[in-house]
Amino acid sequence: MSNTLWTVPSQGSGKIIKAAAVLAGVSLEQPAAYEHYVDNKKPEFLEKFPHGKIPALEEADGFKLFEGIAIARYIAGINPAAGLLGKDLQEATLVDQWIHLTESEVDLYTNLIGQLLRGFITPYNKPIHAAFAERQLRALKTLNAHLASRTFFVGERITLADIYIANQILRAATVTFDATLRKQRPHLIRHAETVVNQPQFKGIFEPVEYVEKALTYVPPPKEKKESA
Ligand SMILES: N[C@@H](CCC(=O)N[C@@H](CS)C(=O)NCC(=O)O)C(=O)O
Known part of the structure; x- marks a missing residue:
């Protein structure tokens, strides 16, 4: 079976899909040529993928x-023997549970805080920033506690939940999940490093730069008023 995946090397979800494909034994090809923000707006792309992303x-x-x-879930399910969606319906649902928690309560806030800090959401609002960080922290606490007595999120083998969560934790560690917080939740980094450093994933996940302190908002320089 030949599958074509449109992504770019820096895209987290693309890495998750590629890692799942490696473990599932599914080959993925790149499109012949793809320029992001150009080709995804073309009618031939939109005809296939109407959301244009x-x-x-x-x-x-x-x-x-x-x-x-x-x-990622589709690719992971192509080869059930790889166990990426767990061994039965209950495990598959637990895989979904942990992915969904991480998507909606960790990754969402990494995205929103990142957009606040870069001025893509204006005006910057400190209480909203703090509320997002607090909500993310609650989820990080839950994820960390689950890993305290386990190597992987569901069962004894890597599942899609591990791949997904590892990528999102490392992403959070470049924005909000700083050295102090990482020390308080040590299982998350231990787990993420274990997952992304699986020899089969060589070339998919590159090292990230952990922040020492969570990124803070830096207001843009004020424009000088022109003198009359
Ligand atoms: N909800 C989508 C979001 C994907 C997404 O935001 N993709 C961006 C990556 S930069 C994109 O293709 N943007 C192109 C555009 O907005 O035109 C998912 O989870 O896959």
């Missing part, structure tokens, strides 16, 4: 899919 997947039989988690 990557990652996006097309199989040889014409089956098409977009949304990173949906693609």
